[in-house]
Amino acid sequence: LRTRAGRVEVAEAPLPERQIRMRLLAGTARARVVAWGEHLSKSYGERSILSDASFKLRQGDRVALMGANGTGKTTLMRLLSGETFPDPPASEQAAPPTLQFAGGVTVASLDQIWHGLTPGEGLRAQFERRFGNRTNGLLGRAGFTEADWPKTPEQLSGGERARAGLALVSALRADVLLLDEPTNHLDVEALQALEGAVQAYAGAVVIVTHDRRFAREVATRLWVIEDRELREVAGWGAREYGDPARSLEGDPPPPPPPPTPRQRLGRLETRLGEVRRDLDALPGSLSGREEGRLRAQAHALQQELYALYAEVHAAPQWDEQVREPPLTVRAQRLGDWAGGGGGxxxxxxxxxxxxxxxxxxRTLRFSGPVEAWYGAALLGGALRVLFERWNVGRAQLGEAGPVLTRRQYFERTGTVRPAGPPGWSPLPAAAPLLRSSG
Ligand SMILES: Nc1ncnc2c1ncn2[C@@H]1O[C@H](COP(=O)(O)OP(=O)(O)OP(=O)(O)O)[C@@H](O)[C@H]1O
Ligand SMILES: [Mg+2]
Structure with missing residues (x-):
C-alpha cells in the first residue's frame, strides 16, 4: 500500500469541488410599488384555500412566504405568476379581486417542481433555445459540466434542478422574482450563492421556503398563510400579525435598512468560526475533497472579512450609541461643548x-426628507442622547416645530412619573409629532 500510495500524484492544494457564481440581475422598471392585489380568494372545488388575500410588493422587498405544507403557498405563487386565477367575487356586492403589476414590470417565476425548466428537454438544448451563445457561461457558472448537458430535468438531481432553474432566472433580468422553494435540495455552497444573489438583487422577490435560517438571512418581510389568510408577521419570533397590504393606504415604511457592516462582520465571524471548527474537529474524518472545499470556503470568508474590517474601521467614531428599535442610533459631539457652542x-x-x-x-434638523418610521426612531434616539446623556435642557424640532424640554421628556418617558392625563403616551411614539412639524 505504501508503495502504491507513493505513486499517487498529489495535486498542490485540493480545489473546491465546484464553484457556483450566481447573480440575479434586475430589470429596468422604475415603479416604487411593483405589484399589488386585493380580495384574492382561491378554492379548489368546495375547498377554500385562500380567502380575501391582499398584499403590496415594493421595489427591493425581499419577502419570505412561509407556512405549513398544504396551506396554499404554491397556490398564492401561481396566482401571482398568472398560472391560475382568483375566484370571482362571492356575491354581486362583494368587491372583485384585483391583481396588478406596475407598467413595464417583468416577472419570472420558478415553480416548486420543475424550477422553470421544461421537462423532457435536455439541459443545454433548453438553455440554448432561450439564451443562445450565453448558454455555456450560464451553465458553467451554475456548476454544470459538459457531462450534464444532455440530461433532462427528470434526470437531474433535486439540487441540480434547483441550480439550473436559478441559472435560468438569473439570466432573465426580471423586476419581480417568484421562487417556490428554491432552497430545497441545495447544498451549502449553492445555498450561500443564492443567499448572496438574493441579497444583491435590486428587484422585488417572493421566496417560499421552509428554511428559517435562509429566510432570516435574506428576507426583509415575512408573510405566512394560516387559516386561509395571508398575514404579515411583525418580526422574527413575533406573534403579532400585520396586514401585507397595510401600505395600500398611506405611506408604506421602506424595508428595514440592510445590515450594517458591523452586523455583517459579526455574522461572517460566526460563519468562519463554524467552518474552522469543522476543519479542526474532524481530522481524518473528512475526505480530501471535503477538506479542500472547507479550506476554500474559509479562505473566501477570510478575504471578505478583511474587506469588511477595512470598511468598518474607516467609519467615523461616535460618542454615544443607543438602541431605538429598529435602529441603532449613534451620536457624535461636534463643536465646542466646554465653551457652550456644542452641537x-x-x-x-x-x-x-x-x-x-x-x-x-438649539435646533434639531433632518438632513432631508425622511420616512415617518425612520424619522421617529432616529428622533427618539437623538432625544434620548440629548436629554439623558448630554443633559441638554431643551430642543426645538425644525425651524417652527415644537420645543421639547428635558423635564417634559422625563415625565413622558416615565422616568419621573407624574399623574398623567388620560390618553397620555410615552414619547418614543414620535411619529405624530414629526408629521405635525412637517
Ligand atoms: N389543482 C388542485 N386541485 C385540487 N386541490 C389542489 C390543487 N392544487 C393544490 N390543491 C390543494 O390545495 C392545498 C394547498 O396547496 P399548495 O400547493 O398551495 O400548498 P403549499 O403551501 O405550497 O404546500 P407545500 O409546503 O407542501 O408546498 C393543498 O391541500 C392541495 O392539496
Ligand atoms: Mg408548495
Missing part, C-alpha cells in the same frame, strides 16, 4: 444617502 450629529447608518439629524445646540 452634534445623529445617524443610524454611516451612509451618505441615509438621512441624519443635525443638532446645532
Amino acid at each position: 452634534g450629529m445623529f445617524w443610524a447608518a454611516h451612509d451618505e444617502s441615509c438621512p441624519h439629524l443635525a443638532w446645532d445646540g
Whole structure:
C-alpha cells in the first residue's frame, strides 16, 4: 500500500469541488410599488384555500412566504405568476379581486417542481433555445459540466434542478422574482450563492421556503398563510400579525435598512468560526475533497472579512450609541461643548444617502426628507442622547416645530412619573409629532 500510495500524484492544494457564481440581475422598471392585489380568494372545488388575500410588493422587498405544507403557498405563487386565477367575487356586492403589476414590470417565476425548466428537454438544448451563445457561461457558472448537458430535468438531481432553474432566472433580468422553494435540495455552497444573489438583487422577490435560517438571512418581510389568510408577521419570533397590504393606504415604511457592516462582520465571524471548527474537529474524518472545499470556503470568508474590517474601521467614531428599535442610533459631539457652542450629529447608518439629524445646540434638523418610521426612531434616539446623556435642557424640532424640554421628556418617558392625563403616551411614539412639524 505504501508503495502504491507513493505513486499517487498529489495535486498542490485540493480545489473546491465546484464553484457556483450566481447573480440575479434586475430589470429596468422604475415603479416604487411593483405589484399589488386585493380580495384574492382561491378554492379548489368546495375547498377554500385562500380567502380575501391582499398584499403590496415594493421595489427591493425581499419577502419570505412561509407556512405549513398544504396551506396554499404554491397556490398564492401561481396566482401571482398568472398560472391560475382568483375566484370571482362571492356575491354581486362583494368587491372583485384585483391583481396588478406596475407598467413595464417583468416577472419570472420558478415553480416548486420543475424550477422553470421544461421537462423532457435536455439541459443545454433548453438553455440554448432561450439564451443562445450565453448558454455555456450560464451553465458553467451554475456548476454544470459538459457531462450534464444532455440530461433532462427528470434526470437531474433535486439540487441540480434547483441550480439550473436559478441559472435560468438569473439570466432573465426580471423586476419581480417568484421562487417556490428554491432552497430545497441545495447544498451549502449553492445555498450561500443564492443567499448572496438574493441579497444583491435590486428587484422585488417572493421566496417560499421552509428554511428559517435562509429566510432570516435574506428576507426583509415575512408573510405566512394560516387559516386561509395571508398575514404579515411583525418580526422574527413575533406573534403579532400585520396586514401585507397595510401600505395600500398611506405611506408604506421602506424595508428595514440592510445590515450594517458591523452586523455583517459579526455574522461572517460566526460563519468562519463554524467552518474552522469543522476543519479542526474532524481530522481524518473528512475526505480530501471535503477538506479542500472547507479550506476554500474559509479562505473566501477570510478575504471578505478583511474587506469588511477595512470598511468598518474607516467609519467615523461616535460618542454615544443607543438602541431605538429598529435602529441603532449613534451620536457624535461636534463643536465646542466646554465653551457652550456644542452641537452634534445623529445617524443610524454611516451612509451618505441615509438621512441624519443635525443638532446645532438649539435646533434639531433632518438632513432631508425622511420616512415617518425612520424619522421617529432616529428622533427618539437623538432625544434620548440629548436629554439623558448630554443633559441638554431643551430642543426645538425644525425651524417652527415644537420645543421639547428635558423635564417634559422625563415625565413622558416615565422616568419621573407624574399623574398623567388620560390618553397620555410615552414619547418614543414620535411619529405624530414629526408629521405635525412637517
Ligand atoms: N389543482 C388542485 N386541485 C385540487 N386541490 C389542489 C390543487 N392544487 C393544490 N390543491 C390543494 O390545495 C392545498 C394547498 O396547496 P399548495 O400547493 O398551495 O400548498 P403549499 O403551501 O405550497 O404546500 P407545500 O409546503 O407542501 O408546498 C393543498 O391541500 C392541495 O392539496
Ligand atoms: Mg408548495
